Amino acid sequence: MNIxxxxxxxxxxxxxxxxxxxxxxxxxxxxxxRVLSVMEELGYTPNVFARGLGLNTMHTIxxxxxxxxxxxxxxxxxxxxxxxRKNGYESFLCCTGYELExxxxxxxxxxxxxVDAVILVGSHYLEANKADNDxxxxxxxxxxxxxINGYLNHPNIYCTLCDDYQAVYxxxxxxxxxxxxxxxxxxxxxxSSSRIKIKGFRDGMEAAGLTISEDAVRLCPNDIPxxxxxxxDLYKEGISYDAILTSEDCxxxxxxxxxxxxxxxxxxxLEIVGYNNSLLCICTAPELSTLDNHVETLSITTVNTLxxxxxxxxxxxxxxxxxxxxxxxxxx
Amino acid sequence: MNIxxxxxxxxxxxxxxxxxxxxxxxxxxxxxxRVLSVMEELGYTPNVFARGLGLNTMHTIxxxxxxxxxxxxxxxxxxxxxxxRKNGYESFLCCTGYELExxxxxxxxxxxxxVDAVILVGSHYLEANKADNDxxxxxxxxxxxxxINGYLNHPNIYCTLCDDYQAVYxxxxxxxxxxxxxxxxxxxxxxSSSRIKIKGFRDGMEAAGLTISEDAVRLCPNDIPxxxxxxxDLYKEGISYDAILTSEDCxxxxxxxxxxxxxxxxxxxLEIVGYNNSLLCICTAPELSTLDNHVETLSITTVNTLxxxxxxxxxxxxxxxxxxxxxxxxxx
DNA sequence: TTGTATGCGTTATCAT
DNA sequence: ATGATAACGCATACAA
Numbered sequence: 001m002n003i004x005x006x007x008x009x010x011x012x013x014x015x016x017x018x019x020x021x022x023x024x025x026x027x028x029x030x031x032x033x034r035v036l037s038v039m040e041e042l043g044y045t046p047n048v049f050a051r052g053l054g055l056n057t058m059h060t061i062x063x064x065x066x067x068x069x070x071x072x073x074x075x076x077x078x079x080x081x082x083x084x085r086k087n088g089y090e091s092f093l094c095c096t097g098y099e100l101e102x103x104x105x106x107x108x109x110x111x112x113x114x115v116d117a118v119i120l121v122g123s124h125y126l127e128a129n130k131a132d133n134d135x136x137x138x139x140x141x142x143x144x145x146x147x148i149n150g151y152l153n154h155p156n157i158y159c160t161l162c163d164d165y166q167a168v169y170x171x172x173x174x175x176x177x178x179x180x181x182x183x184x185x186x187x188x189x190x191x192s193s194s195r196i197k198i199k200g201f202r203d204g205m206e207a208a209g210l211t212i213s214e215d216a217v218r219l220c221p222n223d224i225p226x227x228x229x230x231x232x233d234l235y236k237e238g239i240s241y242d243a244i245l246t247s248e249d250c251x252x253x254x255x256x257x258x259x260x261x262x263x264x265x266x267x268x269x270l271e272i273v274g275y276n277n278s279l280l281c282i283c284t285a286p287e288l289s290t291l292d293n294h295v296e297t298l299s300i301t302t303v304n305t306l307x308x309x310x311x312x313x314x315x316x317x318x319x320x321x322x323x324x325x326x327x328x329x330x331x332x
Numbered sequence: 333m334n335i336x337x338x339x340x341x342x343x344x345x346x347x348x349x350x351x352x353x354x355x356x357x358x359x360x361x362x363x364x365x366r367v368l369s370v371m372e373e374l375g376y377t378p379n380v381f382a383r384g385l386g387l388n389t390m391h392t393i394x395x396x397x398x399x400x401x402x403x404x405x406x407x408x409x410x411x412x413x414x415x416x417r418k419n420g421y422e423s424f425l426c427c428t429g430y431e432l433e434x435x436x437x438x439x440x441x442x443x444x445x446x447v448d449a450v451i452l453v454g455s456h457y458l459e460a461n462k463a464d465n466d467x468x469x470x471x472x473x474x475x476x477x478x479x480i481n482g483y484l485n486h487p488n489i490y491c492t493l494c495d496d497y498q499a500v501y502x503x504x505x506x507x508x509x510x511x512x513x514x515x516x517x518x519x520x521x522x523x524s525s526s527r528i529k530i531k532g533f534r535d536g537m538e539a540a541g542l543t544i545s546e547d548a549v550r551l552c553p554n555d556i557p558x559x560x561x562x563x564x565d566l567y568k569e570g571i572s573y574d575a576i577l578t579s580e581d582c583x584x585x586x587x588x589x590x591x592x593x594x595x596x597x598x599x600x601x602l603e604i605v606g607y608n609n610s611l612l613c614i615c616t617a618p619e620l621s622t623l624d625n626h627v628e629t630l631s632i633t634t635v636n637t638l639x640x641x642x643x644x645x646x647x648x649x650x651x652x653x654x655x656x657x658x659x660x661x662x663x664x
Numbered sequence: 665t666t667g668t669a670t671g672c673g674t675t676a677t678c679a680t
Numbered sequence: 681a682t683g684a685t686a687a688c689g690c691a692t693a694c695a696a
Contacts, residue, residue: 002689013667018691026665045444049384050689053672058381058445063425067410071611074406078399081427085438090445093395093425095413106417112377113390113422224614253615260617279403282556283585283615285592334673345683350675358681382673385688 001044010038021046052114060090061306062110064103065121068095071249071278072295076121076148079299087307089116098124098189104135117144117306123193126150144309146302149193149293153317158309160302160319162293164193165200167323171245171291172204175271175331180243184216186227186255187247197247197275215239220251227254228261235262242270243331249274249281249290256284256330271331277324286329293323333376342370353378384446392422393638394442396435397453400427403581403610404627408453408480411631419639421448430456430521436467449476449638455525458482476641478634481525481625485649490641492634492651494625496525497532499655503577503623504536507603507663512575516548518559518587519579529579529607547571552583559586560593567594574602575663581606581613581622588616588662603663609656618661625655 003021007014012031019027020035027035038044052058061084065073081091092115094106103125110118118139125147127133133152139145140156147159172183185201187194198217205212215234220227231254234240246252252274256266264270266286274281274290281288301319308315335353339346344363351359352367359367370376384390393416397405413423424447428438435457442450450471457479459465465484471477472488479491504515517533519526530549537544547566552559563586566572578584584606588598596602598618606613606622613620633651640647 003691004689014690015667015692016665019666022691028665031665047385047689048445049381049388049390050672051691052381053379053385053674053689054691056381056672068400068413069403069407069410071401071403071406074403074409075401077406077425078401078427081400081425085426091425093409093413093423094417095410113380224611250611257617279556279582280611280615283612285589285617336673346674347676347683347685348681351682354675360681363681379673382688383675385673385690386675388688 001042002047003044006035006038006042006044009042010035056114057116058090058114059088060092060113060115062092062094062107062113062115062118063121064094064096064106064110064118064125066096066098066103066124068093070122071280072276072293073122075295076299079296080119080121080303083300083303087303100127100132107135107139111139111142115143116310117146119146119148119302119306120150121148123149123191123196124189126152126192128190128192128195144306146306148298148302151192151318158302158305158315158317158319160298160305160321162298163320163322164196164293165203167291167293167325168197168200168245169204169207171273171325172201172210173208174325175243175245175273176204176208176210178271178332180271181210182213182241183210183243183245184218184241185245185247186218186220186251188220188222188251190219194247201245213239216241220254224250224254224257227251228258231255231258232261240264244270244272246273247275249276249278249288251275252288252290252330253280253284256286256288266330267332273325273331277326281326281328284330289328289331290326291323292326294321297321333374334379335376338367338370338374338376341374342367388446389448390422390446391420392424392445392447394424394426394439394445394447394450395453396426396428396438396442396450396457398428398430398435398456400425402454403612404608404625405454407627408631411628412451412453412635415632415635419635432459432464439467439471443471443474447475448642449478451478451480451634451638452482453480455481455523455528456521458484458524460522460524460527476638478638480630480634483524483650490634490637490647490649490651492630492637492653494630495652495654496528496625497535499623499625499657500529500532500577501536501539503605503657504533504542505540506657507575507577507605508536508540508542510603510664512603513542514545514573515542515575515577516550516573517577517579518550518552518583520552520554520583522551526579533577545571548573552586556582556586556589559583560590563587563590564593572596576602576604578605579607581608581610581620583607584620584622584662585612585616588618588620598662599664605657605663609658613658613660616662621660621663622658623655624658626653629653 096106151159244255255272274288277292426438477489483491576587587604606620609624
């Protein structure tokens, strides 16, 4: 079942069939209708490989994400896929994990599949060591590279991020205005976004005239119970806070649970702020106040930008959107 | 940069280059090495379209999932993608939403992309009306169709499911043994898996010699607060339960929150059981007891089965795995 | 408006 | 062990 079968049955050449297929208007309405009805009748579908071979594209975008079971990333992947398909593009999904070597391999793999562009989802695609980002830059020499929550200033790389720095900075300012003095910032992994948040935290503290205690900025394990244990142990040692900011809602969940067992009142004794406005926020009691980074907007903006890039438009290298402070029960 | 460039530079024919590329051993070690080094030097990558055109496959599997931002589905997608790639296959992801018409279109779209197989993730791909599943059956005429948590008995359709019926049935039995009498079952949408769970609930109740009250089996809205409100309103009307089973952890979360506001003690006054063993379980206080449906095992089993199917092995149409009751704070 | 011929980069089937 | 060549199914430049 190919274009020849259709052409034969319709009594035209394959060129005409191809024209009908591609909406070329140099076809009389009569023949067009005939061809279309034959296609219908035969259930003809053009072969994407043959088409790709000639055009060297399959209208496919590669999505690289470290872990699609992470709520934030999963949401991003969802919105990306939906928006891409609305624009006539398919999505190749690759879950790379967090190892640099794997990220490199999977990016190379996507390029070898001749994707039209690559989207790197999440701040984990930006290494602390600058040279380790060369693989992204070299990919940008072949196709447009879109980054969500990562920033790399280079031609053919386009970044969409939320302003994590400002969000944390402003939150410190806000809680300091409540009279909070003993701040902690919990983060879960050493990503570029974590580093930016930490900077916002430090600068916000300084601007508020507060000193950051030795142990205030803390890398936490991946699971909620361990983080809770850490906070409890600190508390027993006499190290306590009246404001805990986090890089992830799940860390804030751990903080809420810690407060519960330690008998601390929220938000009177302790204010807690999550990050991402995920489903977890309304599962705790009290519900989590959090910083919403607008994953939907980030994703849709990324696709829109990409479409403009593919159309050859001149597009800014960086698009920044602001976060929202969502007030619920753990901070006001 | 194609196979001709390599052959020219290596001083061999394209046939030989192709043989090296595909690990054909009818090549002398000497020429093989030479060809390989030329490939390396030129940074040659075979063109996937040309290859696909000849072989009529790109080693790509289509994944259909209604909503990759749902925690269970996101996890499944993650494990599927990982396992597929380990087996040398790429993943085309399609998020269809819940509309039948969209599911049909996206499935057709995937087939037109010449995927080697299709995986339908989640019980939402099985319509209550049998005729509405014909689109799946017709897809199975073209490629193997794998279903996760959906069962359709048809050639070239292979299903991997967890035993939702037994899980709910056993849970009713278990809680009835604690002396619980007033059961409710909350579910979130009318999927095949919901229907099966409800059947397990009804049969379990009957086996325990308990009567199901009029309002016990209840379709709940998508968000936690609304569900909580419903339970609260019922409670105010004097309708209360001492055991609440659910089809989703998030419904159990709503139940926990309801119990909190209503002043009911968990689990003394009310036992609550979630479903999926998601991250939500350890966010509530007390933490959720739940039924773990082993999403990782489901996903990996599906891919393994698919690989055997693609190798032409004779594979059973249905693989069923059992759930685990996870004891935490809301039921014992 | 329509048809013919060619190229796209592989793999596979023959020869040699 | 290696080479020549025919598919594979489409798009397109050119001819008519």
